[in-house]
Amino acid sequence: MNRRELLAAFLGVPVALAACRSNVGPSFPDGSIVGASDGIGHKLRDGQRIEPSPDNWQRAGVVIVGGGIAGLTAAWRLMKAGFEDFVLLELEAAPGGTSRSGGDSPVVPYPWGAHYLPTPMKENGALVALLDEMGVIEGRDEKGEPMVAEQFLCRDPEERVFYKGRWYEGLYLHAGASHEDIVQLEAFNREVDKWAAWRDRRDRRAFAIPVAKSSDDAEVTSLDRITMGEWLRERGFNSPRLRWLVDYACRDDYGLTVEQTSAWAGLFYFASRMRAPGDEAQSLITWPEGNGRLVAHLYEKARARVRLGFAISEIIPTGEGKDAGVDVVALENDGRSAVGFHADRVIFAAPHFLTKYLIRPYREAAPPHVAEFQYGAWMVANLFLKDRPASVGFPLAWDNVLYESPSLGYVAATHQRGLDRGPTVFTYYYPLCDDDPRAARRRLLEANWKAWADVTLTDLTRAHREIRALTERLDVMRWGHAMIRPRPNFIWSGARRAATQPFRSIHFAHTDLSGIALFEEAFDHGIRAAEEVLATRG
Numbered sequence: 115m116n117r118r119e120l121l122a123a124f125l126g127v128p129v130a131l132a133a134c135r136s137n138v139g140p141s142f143p144d145g146s147i148v149g150a151s152d153g154i155g156h157k158l159r160d161g162q163r164i165e166p167s168p169d170n171w172q173r174a175g176v177v178i179v180g181g182g183i184a185g186l187t188a189a190w191r192l193m194k195a196g197f198e199d200f201v202l203l204e205l206e207a208a209p210g211g212t213s214r215s216g217g218d219s220p221v222v223p224y225p226w227g228a229h230y231l232p233t234p235m236k237e238n239g240a241l242v243a244l245l246d247e248m249g250v251i252e253g254r255d256e257k258g259e260p261m262v263a264e265q266f267l268c269r270d271p272e273e274r275v276f277y278k279g280r281w282y283e284g285l286y287l288h289a290g291a292s293h294e295d296i297v298q299l300e301a302f303n304r305e306v307d308k309w310a311a312w313r314d315r316r317d318r319r320a321f322a323i324p325v326a327k328s329s330d331d332a333e334v335t336s337l338d339r340i341t342m343g344e345w346l347r348e349r350g351f352n353s354p355r356l357r358w359l360v361d362y363a364c365r366d367d368y369g370l371t372v373e374q375t376s377a378w379a380g381l382f383y384f385a386s387r388m389r390a391p392g393d394e395a396q397s398l399i400t401w402p403e404g405n406g407r408l409v410a411h412l413y414e415k416a417r418a419r420v421r422l423g424f425a426i427s428e429i430i431p432t433g434e435g436k437d438a439g440v441d442v443v444a445l446e447n448d449g450r451s452a453v454g455f456h457a458d459r460v461i462f463a464a465p466h467f468l469t470k471y472l473i474r475p476y477r478e479a480a481p482p483h484v485a486e487f488q489y490g491a492w493m494v495a496n497l498f499l500k501d502r503p504a505s506v507g508f509p510l511a512w513d514n515v516l517y518e519s520p521s522l523g524y525v526a527a528t529h530q531r532g533l534d535r536g537p538t539v540f541t542y543y544y545p546l547c548d549d550d551p552r553a554a555r556r557r558l559l560e561a562n563w564k565a566w567a568d569v570t571l572t573d574l575t576r577a578h579r580e581i582r583a584l585t586e587r588l589d590v591m592r593w594g595h596a597m598i599r600p601r602p603n604f605i606w607s608g609a610r611r612a613a614t615q616p617f618r619s620i621h622f623a624h625t626d627l628s629g630i631a632l633f634e635e636a637f638d639h640g641i642r643a644a645e646e647v648l649a650t651r652g
């Protein structure tokens with residue numbers, strides 16, 4: 115490694131921070147920390163409240179809290195039903211939450227979080243309808259499965275992996291694999307096939323997208339009691355390459371290592387994306403700006419009813435029975451003025467842990483399930499490059515993974531545009547997988563821009579020696595509560611089910627209610643919560 119053992123394996127040790135502070139060593143590009151208003155979040159957590167003045171109260175049928183995928187989807191569903199008496203309030207200056215993207219590069223837009231979704235199967239009718247509306251689907255095959263237009267399918271080559279000085283095609287490291295490695299890979303694929311074929315007595319898949327359509331049969335849910343690492347060991351899977359592949363999948367989708375992830379979630383990653391045993395995984399849909407394209411579409415539909423830069427500070431259920439309602443107070447982003455809404459219903463589409471700060475009765479005594487919702491921290495950096503770095507071995511792909519790094523590597527935004535030369539934007543992803551999520555958040559927030567820029571550039575220098583010289587700007591996003599953590603005994607513990615139930619006139623929608631962070635899950639909860647509200651109106 116080195117540059118002080120890769121900044122003490124990503125700033126775990128104070129020495130690494132000191133090295134960055136002293137700024138001895140390499141030069142740095144321009145850049146800054148962007149987005150994710152943790153300042154206002156901490157004020158809300160610490161109980162900062164402002165009462166709206168009496169003339170600053172309005173009426174709304176429904177207030178949607180949060181303009182991520184779940185909140186925007188709820189708005190989309192309400193509007194599809196012809197219901198427009200709602201307002202959506204979003205804390206940040208831009209919509210999209212963890213699916214947000216950036217548009218200020220003259221070369222290409224780029225993601226700040228979510229960057230793809232697998233092609234949905236025909237059973238996911240609501241999502242197929244959204245993609246139809248966006249013109250992403252161009253027809254159905256003979257089995258009625260949606261067919262995605264070529265330009266939205268991830269372009270080849272999709273993935274490559276860097277190992278000991280060279281890039282190789284694909285994600286599984288075939289080069290140098292032993293006979294035993296291949297035997298184990300095939301045996302693992304047979305296990306996944308078995309689960310892709312499995313159906314319960316009600317003909318439900320073991321692992322379906324959305325999770326709400328998965329079987330709750332004990333044969334499947336018992337997998338949630340052990341880690342994916344234990345599951346691999348129980349079956350004698352000890353091939354380092356296979357273990358790496360599964361660990362990478364867990365870090366990539368859940369921000370957890372193979373030893374921290376529930377075996378249910380680990381197998382969900384592989385089996386839910388496969389239509390039938392032996393099939394390829396569903397093809398990936400992507401755009402240069404990642405799922406920012408989906409955000410833009412949903413936002414455009416609801417724009418007139420969305421208010422950006424409004425942080426909900428309090429939600430107060432009022433009245434009973436036919437007089438039931440809910441008051442909502444929001445701080446404007448200057449943090450000094452407040453506006454209030456008397457609403458019939460609220461759709462709470464922010465992360466569930468916030469309920470204990472924002473819903474008044476929860477603040478006084480939060481139900482026990484709230485404490486079960488734990489979130490991992492991620493650092494994402496966007497590097498604006500004046501030219502491509504050279505590659506030894508396989509050429510640049512969409513997803514470029516470093517085998518020997520705790521990071522996930524990077525995605526190239528220009529790939530989907532078919533631009534294979536000249537300037538580009540690389541989006542670099544690093545999940546902080548500490549056992550204690552608070553320790554991870556501390557590590558994330560204590561390191562400044564220069565420290566994270568140094569981590570990113572030093573890590574990428576392993577594969578691209580000239581990366582520092584080519585990087586003109588490097589911006590950093592610190593996601594403190596990036597993803598719900600599907601650790602053992604969470605997904606099927608009952609906490610999720612309890613959290614999904616409405617509380618008085620408040621309905622809940624967020625990807626965390628599935629126990630995993632995915633576009634499809636946020637979308638599904640947005641639809642469900644909107645339909646719950648519509649059902650109350652007869």
Ligand SMILES: Cc1cc2nc3c(=O)[nH]c(=O)nc-3n(C[C@H](O)[C@H](O)[C@H](O)COP(=O)(O)OP(=O)(O)OC[C@H]3O[C@@H](n4cnc5c(N)ncnc54)[C@H](O)[C@@H]3O)c2cc1C
Binds near residue numbers: 184205632
């Ligand atoms: C780095 C990263 C990469 C990812 N990659 C993928 C991917 O490739 N594919 C995929 O499917 N998923 C990915 N995800 C998961 C992603 O979280 C989901 O796809 C989805 O965007 C979650 O949407 P959501 O609406 O449930 O939650 P969020 O994105 O958390 O949205 C919640 C919204 O509520 C707002 N809010 C919070 N508090 C308040 C308040 N007090 N007042 C008003 N508003 C408030 C927030 O600002 C936010 O906009 C990724 C996530 C991260 C962090």
